[in-house]
Amino acid sequence: MATHIKYISLIILLIFPVLASAQLELYSKFNNDGSVMPVIDYFGSKKINEKFSFTFFGLVREQWGQALIGLSYSPADNILLHVSVGIENGQHIPRHSANIWLKKKNITFLALYELGGGKDNYLYKVDVFHEFSRQISLGIMDWRYHGLGPNFRYTIPKLQSTIWIMPAYDHEERAGRCMLGVTVVM
Numbered sequence: 001m002a003t004h005i006k007y008i009s010l011i012i013l014l015i016f017p018v019l020a021s022a023q024l025e026l027y028s029k030f031n032n033d034g035s036v037m038p039v040i041d042y043f044g045s046k047k048i049n050e051k052f053s054f055t056f057f058g059l060v061r062e063q064w065g066q067a068l069i070g071l072s073y074s075p076a077d078n079i080l081l082h083v084s085v086g087i088e089n090g091q092h093i094p095r096h097s098a099n100i101w102l103k104k105k106n107i108t109f110l111a112l113y114e115l116g117g118g119k120d121n122y123l124y125k126v127d128v129f130h131e132f133s134r135q136i137s138l139g140i141m142d143w144r145y146h147g148l149g150p151n152f153r154y155t156i157p158k159l160q161s162t163i164w165i166m167p168a169y170d171h172e173e174r175a176g177r178c179m180l181g182v183t184v185v186m
Helices: 002-019
Strands: 021-031 036-047 052-061 064-076 079-088 095-104 107-115 122-131 136-143 147-156 161-170 175-185
Touching: 052 079, 064 095, 122 147, 136 161, 147 175
Parallel strands: none
Antiparallel strands: 021 036, 021 175, 036 052, 052 064, 064 079, 079 095, 095 107, 107 122, 122 136, 136 147, 147 161, 161 175
16 A cells, blocks of 8 residues: 555656646654654645645655645635545545645744544644745744644745754653754745
């Protein structure tokens, strides 16, 4: 099953950018025990009209992966509602996701929730960011399996890339960790 997700993700990774807007994110989780977990995720969208878009999200890490397709609705430039459904490695039950993104001036808010098979198979991500300039933003994020902490982002406009770092405390595992990543608009 993991092999199928990887092949499907690779095919979409190669074909989807020609048809839509997309971003690729590569990051690593540096854990207290010295282990490092690399993660690759990919998000793409294709506008249907001014308010609706088809979306795709894929994520691959060493022992797990998922692929979701969905629909986003933007009733205004500063509001985005999104739902998706898909598959995950090792499950026969669909994985579901919903999120809301809001923007007011230089401040953004995101609340995301995913649910897979089983009562403990869920993910949440909540963040608030302030954009100080076109290049620098700072936020606070609570992200299941990652932790709660500040997130500093530095964008390189010419490369359409953002480098980010997030030191965090995982309140479920009671452990500190740090994430370091790069996001590239394609």
